[in-house]
Amino acid sequence: QVHLVESGGGSVQAGGSLTLSCVASEFTYSISSMGWFRQAPGKEREGVAGIYLALGTTNNADSVKGRFTISRDYAKNALYLRMNNLKPEDTAMYFCASGTAGRYDLLNPRSYANWGQGTQVTVSS
Numbered sequence: 533q534v535h536l537v538e539s540g541g542g543s544v545q546a547g548g549s550l551t552l553s554c555v556a557s558e559f560t561y562s563i564s565s566m567g568w569f570r571q572a573p574g575k576e577r578e579g580v581a582g583i584y585l586a587l588g589t590t591n592n593a594d595s596v597k598g599r600f601t602i603s604r605d606y607a608k609n610a611l612y613l614r615m616n617n618l619k620p621e622d623t624a625m626y627f628c629a630s631g632t633a634g635r636y637d638l639l640n641p642r643s644y645a646n647w648g649q650g651t652q653v654t655v656s657s
Contacts, residue, residue, distance in 0.1 A: 534558055534646045538628045541651030548618050548655070554611040554628030554648060559585075565633035568602060568613045569641055570624035570653075577627070581613060582638025591638045596622075618655045625650040 535557035544550055552568065567582035581592045581602035590602050601614045611628055631644030 534560065534563065534630050536628045536630065536646055536648035538626065538648045538651040541626060541653045543654040543656065544618055546619055546655055546657050549614070549616045550618065550653060551615070552613040552626055552628075552651060552653075554613075556609045556611070556630060559606060559609055563630045563632065563646075565635075565638055565643070566604065566611050566628070566630045567633070567638055567644060568600075568611075569627045569629060569644075570622075571627070571650075572624040575624075577641050579639025579641060580626070582633065583611070584633075584635040584638060587635065589635055591636075593639060615653070618653075620655050620657045623653060623655050625652050 538554045540552040568580045569577050571577040583590045583602050599617045604611045627650045628648040629644035630646045633643035637643050
């Protein structure tokens, strides 16, 4: 099973930026997609951004479009989430995941089998 470790979370003021990193123990051909998800207290886990590995195509949630960018580095077995212009409503635990989501299903958490432990992002107003 692929082991995922996130880092890069922290506390910032509104308008600030953070870059989250996720290092995978391996990339395998059985995994078609990777994504970032978040979960705030009392809320369901939601997809933030996903990438379809074979094509490099991405999809972002409407709430983060124009602010967040997902990218990957195959050489480092890494996935990144660059977050700009952060808002208090972005406060949540952020999780990295890998799975078999199709290119049009990247933000569905049910399509991901492997999850990291999460990294906390807190944005103050």
